[in-house]
Amino acid sequence: MAHGPIAVYGATGYTGKLIVAELRRRGVEDIVLSGRRADALREVAEAHGYGSDVVRAAAHDDPAALRAALDGCAVVIAAAGPFLQVGEGIVEAAAATGTHYVDTTGEQPFMRRVLDVHGPIAERNGAALVSGMGFDYLPGDLLCAVACEGIDEVEELTLAYAMKGFGATRGTLRSALVMLGGGDVEYVDGAFRETGLKLPRGTFDFGPGFGVQPVTRYPSGEVVTVPRHVNVRTIRSRITAVTFAPHPKAAGLVPLLTPLTALTLRTPLRGVLHDAIGKLPEGPPLEERRAAKYTLVAVARPTGGGPVARARLDGTDVYGITAVTTVEGALRMAEDGYDRAGGLAPAEAYDARSFLDALAEHGVTYDAPVGSAAIA
Known part of the structure; x- marks a missing residue:
């Protein structure tokens, strides 16, 4: 493994703590825990069997402190959001x-800013x-990669998400408020458009x-990657x-109500909702988190006709698997011989099938065509 610790920025948050726990489970001793509050970081370090020497406090808007926190590190896992508000400094x-x-x-x-x-x-810096x-969006990006193997040109690729029992953390809800402010894009006819x-x-x-x-x-991020x-x-x-409806019977109203919600959040009401989110539980309890189920389906229609490729991925525990995928990705980057650089999509940074196969022990399964053997 390459020299240098694995850093976790935002280690005191709901997902950050899960990432630290996954690093400990994987036997990673050489780590750095960073974020705004040194006292809270020390508590996380102690709770997971690390010493206080792994703590390097750094505010998201302090460039010098952030660079010092990463001094000598091989990889950093950033888990502090909303990223459009506090993520720029660490990347x-x-x-x-x-x-x-x-x-x-x-x-x-934010993903577009990281890449572009x-x-x-x-x-330039390796x-x-x-x-x-x-x-x-790592599973979806990798699933699209394997679904499209052997297809010279894809006329239309549809990626669909389905979830049951999903309970959002405070961080996810705050990110959702930011996202409703607009700025997302589609990819149509070979170009991005708002x-x-x-x-x-x-x-x-x-x-x-x-x-x-x-x-x-x-x-979704796969539109970009x-x-x-x-x-x-x-x-x-x-x-x-x-997924966004207060009751299953209201699902059909979501496309109608979302534009109104987005417009409302461009008023001072956004601040009121932000404060209200702060009074909610930090995230779903363990039993609820593990009960959440999700399915991703990628359907690729080749240009000029031919068999349609369909790939599917199933899993549980949205936040638990996020800890697994980020740690797996960081450890792969820290291996000797890893030589990829720049802003990368997951399928550019890692071998898609190898990474998906590594998630099997965590309950993630996928079914995808191999090579040109697309399935109808």
């Missing part, structure tokens, strides 16, 4: 210091930056477990409407 420090970087963001506009703004700097490494507030309505057949479900547009490694004309990203 900037990673790119400048040549430290490999992965993060847990679900914010598509910080990626070129990181490449660091790889991979954004969206958690449940959203989306409007109006959401499309439709249905998608997920197959066993979920069946046919009402879906709506999802500003997949065109980097798949020759695709158009990407459709969808999610079950019930």
